[in-house]
Structure formats: structure tokens, C-alpha cells
Amino acid sequence: MITKIQVAYKNLLRKRVRSLLTLVGIALSSWVLVSLLGFNNGYKTALSKDIDNMGFQLMIMAKGCPYEAATMMLKGGTGLKYMKESIIGEVAKEPEVEKTTPILMAAAFDPNKGESGGVAVYFGVDPKTFSEMKPFFKFRKGAWFREENAYEAVMGYEAAELEQREVGDMILIPGKNVQFKVVGILERTGTQDDGTIFVPLKTAQKVFGKPDEITTLGIKVKKGVDSARLEERLYQLQDVQVVSMAQVKDTIMKLISTAKVMVLSIALIAILIAMVGVINTILTSVWERFQEIGILKTIGAMPWDIFKLIWIETLILCTTGGVLGVILALILARVTDVVIRSVLPYAPGGGLVLIDLELVLITLAGIMGIGLVSGIYPAWKAGRIRPLEAIRGEASR
């Protein structure tokens, strides 16, 4: 015996193009919705990973000092401020501090980069403490510097690629005419470190004329301690600013959430339009089958049977469209990732669109729920058709 689902399915097939277009509308809007919700998931995860990969939860630097290499580039390598290295001892005394690592950021202007020159950025780091903070660093080739005073460099993957450097090659600090031997090239990390050239802290201090000075002190806090209290105490130190990675994360998420609300609103409007399309399709189909529904009723179909039949059609359209949208979102996740990345001013490394089972189920349930609601009116209209009127209506045509 033929079931209601089979009847509904066959009815949809009677007007293939119309059903297909409605399906495409639902699929596209659910694709946008899944991708956006996936972006919400992915961005948060990727940002957390990026910040965790910094290895430290707090940074202190001289007041007014930019802490992003990008800021330094924009400012042409100027604007850096320095702290005395003695601050390391003061910070290390704090009971909440597990480890610290000093960094000297330095920029050299290279007149031979492009038409108007460019800035090359170097990170002077202490190989021992810095590598402890970055246990996820893997060397593609080579290793860290052998001595703290060595004229050696470790290059992030992209820096090495741009400069076409291999282990054993030399690099030259523009303007200083000092040569460093490349002793290590890192694997790609997907973070800012990929474009960085690391040199020993002591050597950087000497080459850039900043003895006993640093720009940044990275602080790893012991597990389970109240880092807010530590932050407050660090603020008491003279002429330093404290940057908490949690704060950085919150600020970026707040900026992103504004854009997200706008795009999500557009997605919801798209879904509403798709749903109006569903109502229109089903309602048109009901009017076209006016006489047919009347005959069904004369042979014993109850209003509830007709209601269910039409409702199932809506459900088939919405479920299939929703599933197609999810599949589309999964297949095109990487493309979406690239598009979003090209639009955002800052995007963390790793996948920006993270679609998991929970998200898929929630979206499908949502689409089906909206579909069921959209189907109520056409189904109710169909259920109310009077058999005699329907047959008369046909006769008059």
C-alpha cells in the first residue's frame, strides 16, 4: 500500500522545476546559516589556539610600545620602547609566575625592498626559555642557536621561503651589515611566528645597540592561580603596561561579534525568504490540486489526512534542502575559510569554519522546525477544502 510519504514525494515530482528551485533556495540559505555558525565555532577555537600558541598568558612591555609586528611595520619600525632587563628578576619573584621569557623586537629599514624600501623585523630571544614557552615549535631542518652570543638565526617557514634561505645560508641585517648564519628553519605554525626571524637575545642587543634592554617579557602563569591578582601587582611596576592574552581574545571576539550579528541577520532574512518560497510553492500546488483534493475527500479522506499529506510535502522539501545545504557547507568549508580570511582584517591560523555534528543537528532541526511552521497554512487551507465546491469549481472551468 502506498504511504502518505510516497504520495507527497510523487506530488512534488509532478512539478519538478518548481520543487527544485524551492529546494535550491532552502539549500542555499541553510548553507549560509551552517557556514556562519561554523565560522562562529571555528573563529573562537582558532583564536584561542593562536593565543595559547603564544606560550604565555601575560606580556609586559614599556608603556606605549606596540606589541604587534604589524603595528611596527605600519609605523616603519619606529615607536618601539624598551625596558631594562632587570625587570625579569622582579617579575620572577612573584609566586604566581611559572616562567618568563625576554624578547627584544628590532626593526631594520631595508632600502632595497621594493621602490620605497621596507622594514625587516627581528626577534631577539633567549633560546632556552623561549623554546620552553613554545613546545609546539618543530624544526623543518636544523635547531636553535648553540650559544647565546652566536651570530645565528632561526627562521619561520614563510620568512625562509620569502628569503629563499636554507640551513647553512647567510642572512644580512640591512643597514647594520652584520651577517647571521641560518641554523634552523621552523615548520609552518599558522601563526605570526611563520614570518619571523629569531636571533639570540644577547646578539640582538649588541647589534641593535640596546644592551640590557628588552621590548617584551612573556610570562607563563602557574596553573590554577589567580592571574588577575598578578596583573594588578604587575601594574605597580613603573612605566610598564600589562597585556593579558585573555583580554586580547575578548577584544577581538567583541569586534568580530558585531560583524557576525550583521551577517547572521542577513542569513536569517535569507531563510525567511526561502520559507516564503516554500509556502508559495505548496500553496500553488494545493490550488492546482483543488479538484483532486475534493475527490480524495469524497472517497473518505478526512481533513487531518489532507493536512498531513501537505505537511509532509513541506517537510520533505525543507529536510532535503537542509541536508543539501549542510553537505554544501561541509564541502565548501575551506573555500568559505579563504573568502572570510580575505575579508577580515585579522584572522587567526587554522580552520576558521568548524562544522561539527551538534551544529549540523541543530541547524537541521531549526530548518525542519521552520519548515513545519511554514507548512501549517497551506496544509490547513487544503484540509478545509469542501469536496462539492472543489468538484463544482473544476466543472465550471
Place this chain on the structure above:
Amino acid sequence: MFSSVKTIIIVVLLLVLGGSPEAWGAVGCDLNDPDRDVARLFPGSTGYKTVYVSIDRKGGEPLLAKVETRLGDKFHGIYETIDVPYTIYEIFADKKKIGYIHGVNQKGQFGGIQVFVALDLEGTIKAFYIQKMTSQYAGKLRDAKFGRQFIGLTLKDFEQYDIISGKASGKVEAIKNPAPEAEADFRAALRATKKNLVLMDEFVYLPQAASSPGGPPKQ
């Protein structure tokens, strides 16, 4: 019906695989400021179109072998690979194509060198430009005076230049190194120019000649 579905699947897969930054194997060589640089390198131009090619997609291993033979040197280093994307700027004066600008990366003594040539439709160098070079003597090699020595040269002139020994004849031999202390970078610039011209011949000039009524030129 089946073949069109298959085509759609292939296109989608290409987009998915090609869309990942991790999937791009090697770094290309682009002009830093194309609008400004094209106007400067190709006076009289009114616009340009960007085309991306790679040995990998254009002809694969056989093409790589051919390029290496014509270059007289193997592609080496982890950065000079078959999948390097090359950017070709097609230059227009109004709607008429008048030439090309193409750049390559080259390993230098202290860093990557980016060498661009502007070519007319016959493959003659109209301008030579080192966009990036790290060296104490970079200023001399990037000087317009050095670049002017390349104007008028073609791939034919570079064919006799031996990259391994550095021996040259004819017009290439006449190119003077303005910084004898930076011999390695001078030779790197010559290798980059020859590589640039060979690639342009394989990517643009030979296919064009093959599709012209007279067929490919005899080599």
C-alpha cells in the same frame, strides 16, 4: 548528464583543494604595487591583466625537464619547485596587448632576489627591475644604469650563457657587474633573467607561435 555532474564534482574538488592556504606549495613573485610598477616599467601602457601559470599545470615533469635543459641548470632548493605559481602581467595600451611583465624569485647570497623583466610581444627586454635584493651592494645592482644593460636583449642572447661556469658571449658578456664584490648576486641576477626568459618562452611565446597560422618557429 553524468559527465556534467562529474565536471561539477571535479570543479568543486579543485576549489576545495586549491582553496586551502596549506595546499599552496610554493611562493610566487608579484609586483609590490602593480598599478604603479606597470606604469613605470611599461610607459605608454593603459592597463594590465594578471595571469597565473605554473610548470606543474602547464606541462608537468616533461616541461620542467625541458626548462632545466634550456636553462642549463637544475631547479634546486626547496623553494624552486615545479609548483611555483608565476604571475604574468599582460600589458595593454587601450585594448591592444603590447607586452608582458614577469618576475621570478632567485636565491641570492643573503636572501631572496626578485627579478622582473618587461618584454615586448617578440620577447625583447624593454625594462629590467630587481624588486628585492638583500646585499651591501644591492644599491648598485638595483641601479637603473645596471638595468639598462639588459634592454634590447632576448632569450637568444642568453642561450649561450652558461649558468654553472658563468661564461657568457656576445651581448650577455658585455653586461658589466657594477659590484665585483657581489659576484654571487650578479650571477644570481643573470640566472634569474635567463630563467625568466625561458619560462616566458615556454608559457607565452612558444604556445602563441604554435597557434599562429605559420606554426611554431624552427629551433
